[in-house]
Amino acid sequence: MRASGHDFDCDVLVVGGGIVGLSTAYALSRSAPGTGVTVLEKEQGPARHQTGRNSGVIHSGIYYRPGSLKARFAVRGAAEMVKFCAEYGIAHEVTGKLIVATDRDELPRLHALVQRGRENGIPVRELGPAQIGEYEPEVRGLAAIHVATTGICDYGAVAAQLATASGAEVRYGEEVTAVDRRPWGVAVRTRSGTVVRARVLVNCAGLHCDRVARLAGDDPGMRIVPFRGEYYDLARPGLVRGLVYPVPDPAFPFLGVHLTRGIGGGVHVGPNAVPALAREGYSWSAVRPLELAGTLGWPGSWHIARRHWRYGAGELRRSVSKRAFTSAVRRLLPAVTEGDLRPAPAGVRAQAVLRDGTLADDFLIREAPRTVHVLNAPSPAATASLPIGREVARRALTALSPSRPRAAR
Known part of the structure; x- marks a missing residue:
């Protein structure tokens, strides 16, 4: 396979048909009309992994370090997502949410979130125990904050609309297996044998972004370590009016087991965060030995295990014990019982981990010749x-x- 300097199939080739890859295609069509864009997605449709397997929350941006990409893009993106959904008739609702402290040790962290929210320009209201009941009669806590700009939507529908509105050529069932980058462009081969030639490659491969970066000849300096988030559905959704979250541990990019009323009226409970045994390991039985070996062979994985084994043990316990999971939920919602929790589809978080075991906290976008890699883009x-x-x-x-003509469309 050899890239040609004279015959391009497109100007920009995007690898990955999740919401980030499709948003990139959509932005290209609006900022540079006439740019030829092709999207390659290995599944038979858009949003089959992280995008389509989350709780559907439009996050306010309150959790993220002021000035970070996550903070700036989440605050801006929340307003834009509501507008996008309204424009295209996609189901959504601005619900607001509660972040609830159930233990005195959590109060300093809750107050720190209030300050962080204000620094990020997010409207936050502090609540006492009686005021919590005004929003959520069945929820108990010592204190809480109400974040008015949080909402919910159908991200699968958003991704499908982005694919249509972008005007890009979106090819499904095309998994990238080889990348040939030369001074004049980039050629990509897929498992079907298709070769696509482009002037620039954009890697939005999510759970496989580090692999695609290495195929391109780049050292991403990180590895995707997949964490499975397990969910339940609440059999008595009337126990919860909206969105209820615990106070998160700032040492981790996970938000803890929370309750989320979805667009359809049901309530998701979860997720926890346990190591997945495959990049797309949506259950304990989903094991891919080569992918697992890659995770175990990355030094950062062992650094995480040594530093955070107590946290991990608690997450594993909640994974194998419904009673333990229920106990975590009851801290927020005392009325819930084991019988109220019905298993629901799991998701997998594509978490970038550096060699020293650092969990990449911010979005991570890196550039190489004729290539842009999105290397950490989990929630939000x-x-x-x-x-x-x-x-x-x-x-x-x-x-x-600018010296080369645009690809023929």
Whole structure:
């Protein structure tokens, strides 16, 4: 396979048909009309993994370090996502949410979130125990904050609309197996034997982004370590009016077991965070030995295990014991019973881990010759997908050589 300097199939080739890849294609069509864009997605439709397997929350941006990409893009993206859904008739609702402290040790962290929210320009209201009941009669806590800008939507429908509105050529069932990058462009081969030639490659491969980066000849300096989030559905959804979260541990990029009323009226409970035994390991029985060996062979995985084994043990216990999971939920919602929790489809978080075991906290976008890699974009990436897409598109357009004619469309 050899890239040609004379015959391109497109100007920008996007690998990955999740919400970030499709937002990038959408941004390219709006910021540079006439740019030829092709999206390759290995599944038979869009949003089959992280995008389509989350709780559907439009995050406010309250959790993220002021000035970080996550903070700026989530705050901006939340407003844009509501507008996008309204424009295209996609089911959504601005519900607000409660973040509830159930233990005195959590109160300092709750107060820190109030300050962080204000620094990020997010309206936050502090609540006492009686005021919690005004929002959520069945929820108990010592204190809480109400975040008015949080909402919910159908991210699968958003991704499908982005695919249509972008005008890009979206090819499903095309898994990238080889990348040939030359001074004049990039050629990609898929498992079906298809070869696509482009002037610039954008890697939005999510759970497989580090693999695609290595195929391109780049050392991403990180590995995706997959964490499975297990959910239940609440059999008595009337126990919860909206969205209820615990106070998160700032040492981890996970938000803890929470309760989320979805667009359809049901209530998701979860997720926890346990190591997945495959990149797409949605159950304990889903094991891919080569992928697991890659995770275990990455030094960062062992650093995480040594530093955070107590936290991990608690998550594993909640995975194998419904009673333990129920106990975690009862801290927020005392009325819930084991019988109220019905197993629901799991999701997998594509968490970038550095060699020293650091969990990448912010979105991670890196550039190489004729290539842009999105290397860490888990939650709140769906919320922030429109600003992320614009940022990635900006970098891709910068990489396009102005001296070459655009690809034929």
